Amino acid sequence: MNTGRAHHLTWRHRSIGFLVFAMFAAAIVRLYQVQIVDHEKFVKEAAITRQGVVNIPAPRGAVLDATGYPLATSIDTWDVYIDRVQWGHQPTVAREAANKLATFFGLNPDELFRLGLESRGGDVLVQRQLDYARGITLRNADLYGIRLEPSQVRVYPEGDIAGQLLGYVGRDGKGLWGVEADFDHYLRGKEGLLSTERDALGRPIAFSARHERPAVGGGEVQLTIDRFIQAITERALEDAMKKYNARSGQIIVMDPHTGAVLAMASRPSIRLGAVNLDDPNLADLVRDRPITDLYEPGSVMKILTTAMAIDQGLVTPESTYLDTGSVEVSKYRILNWDFSANGTTTVRTYLQKSLNTGSVWLGQKLGPEKFYEYAKAFGLGDSTHVGLSGEAEGTYRTPSDPNWYAVDLATNSYGQGLATTPLAMLTAVSSMANKGVLMRPYVVSKIVTKDDVRSFEPVQVRQVVSPKTAETMMGLLHDVVDGTQFHGAQVKGYEVAGKTGTTLVSIPTGYDLDSTIASFAGFIPANDPKVSVLIKIDQPTGGLNLGGQVAAPVFATVADQIMKYYAVPPAIAPKNLVRTP
């Protein structure tokens, strides 16, 4: 059948074929030019215009307590910015974004829009540390010219406990105080970097040139602090501060066998979640007083003076001296705190009654050389090397100092005229419960980083007194508490050893006769101490101001609760209290 169509290629076919071929050829030539001839040039241009670098924030590590509970940790948030340049290019679209953003944050849309356009200092920060989930919602809304940058906020699940010890971080996430600052190197991690090519919308182009340095999360610092004991001490300290209207106070709880600090409470304190860096009183609030502030330990020092004399074999618990109520040293007359005269008195009784004449007697028997030698061995003139910044060194005069007088030895023997930190004092006293071995206190037990675990083990500093002396002292200190009727430090069901201390507050011109520091250092249970505790209440007012009146009852409260927490069976218990099935 003849259709009229030609059965061969006509000029039209050839023309179309030629055009197709020409177009292909042109495309190939162009591709050749772009991909091969000018390849380097276009690669460089693309790199300049499309290469984007993103910082990948590293999550800051947590500070954990002894049980592994996070006392400080970080959660992710967002910082929300307006991209001023984008808003400037398309004000109409920006207006719509401003309305939506204002609705989201409950702000005035006109003000927000004006702020976004008028600002000259780069991007405009709308909200810092926006809640993570809300940030995701905002990001998904894809508002024009709104940028969300990942950020972090430090949170404190247990509230403000151990505030001065933990310290705080700045807005940039760097530690500024306390453990946060001292161990910032381990906690902060390493920020990562991601360099990618981006498309027109700013999104990374898949499988394009991509250089990534992954972020390394911060390590975790585990403390020896036990949050349960810390909470017990903070609550007791808070109550004591109110009850005695005290100016400040500290409580330290230590394991006397290892030197591990189980709790370190201090008042006044900071609110960790709301640190005001502009507060002029900030230094007072954040100061970790148990390690930074020196004080005169008062009669708690008699523990050490007595141990020195017993260790030297100069006295036994039953050795006696004649207490006339006062003792003359150089031109000075030293009296007992209660102005009493007790006649012939044993070492045991002197310690129970906390007689100044007794410690002066022991100090003179020891002589300055031995006394200061022991004082140094107990670590009183040094820092404890607890591993925290800002720790003060104790201070006292020795015979080699031109300003030293014989009366210094007398006053030093009962804890006046020498100054030490509460932590150093408790460390020295704790050696009595550790067979005479002085331990180095420590608050950080472990640092866990991505590829390493660093553990801190107990460190024995030195044997200060013999185990026998230490044992004798524990017996004497037990008599001080449980051998004295109605002693404030007694704990029902448990044997307690300890010693009160009351000292006048030193001022530049001498001593403030109206202000005292009431303290108590003790151990529980006395026969095998689980903890040693130092209570120090500064300048209590309202009538009661002695260590036995103010600090000893706080010890009783704290010690009782710690025994419950440790589930230590009572040593002195009515028969119906313990049942064995």
Next chain:
Amino acid sequence: MSSLPNVRRPRVTNPISPMRTGAATGIARPSGVIRQLPEGWGVVRRRISRTMFAAIALLTVAGVGIFQVLQTSNVASTGYAVRRLESERTELDSEIRLLEAQLASSANLEHLRRTASDRLGMAPATERLRVSVDTPAPEVVPLPRRYIPTVEERTGPEGSWWDSVMGAIPGVE
């Protein structure tokens, strides 16, 4: 063989070539026995038209192009999927940290005390009764795994028994 207009007849080479007769190899064939091959047998050389060549070339280029486009788009979509998954992982990590912090806050001592007193109506014990049992107390692991150090502590490799034997010999290190 019928012929069509405009279709060229293929060239047919001589069916009885010297190669086939063995003249070139020097091997004599029996004379007078020349076998006639059927028509159409032998080496056929068809001439491919230019149009066909162009069509094949275009198809090849188009095929390669389509293949490359498919491959590139596949790679691109996989890349975006990977990117999306990475983003999801980052978000999940953040949520984990958030939940861990919330969990820790729920175990806050003050929160527990309030819950015990307000919700459960509990009060501090006034009397204590201790019951001795010979079952060990359960291990207390109250925390999210992240907060429990998981990195094993490094310990030095144990020396072999002969090391200790050699070490016991004085003067041998």
